[in-house]
Amino acid sequence: MPKYRMSDGVIVNTDNAKQSWQENTYWNGSNHISVATGSQWEHEQLYKSRKDRYYVVRTSQMQGSAAYAEWLIPEEAAKWLLMNEEELPTDLVALEDEVCE
Secondary structure: OOEEEOOOOOEEEHHHOOEEEEOOEEEOOOOEEEOOOOOOOEEEEEEEOOOOOEEEEEEEOOOOOOOEEEEEOHHHHHHHHHHOOOOOOOOOHHHHHHHOO
């Protein structure tokens, strides 16, 4: 049950999330690369909280780094999902035309 303190002081528990999405990866011939970060070492997972707020948990395989979470505005969450080839939840569908050309 990973818990994170957000910048506004709220504590989020990933086990309480309504939904979560893993980042997509692609093989560059040598390594699996995160679509979300463009890195083989840094990763992201998107969550929708039980209060319908979106946040991303950022992790790294680099020694000495610590995982952390940040709130995302709905537009950022929609972009993240579209970049990772996920369907938008109903509350974000209206943003697709706004964030895509």
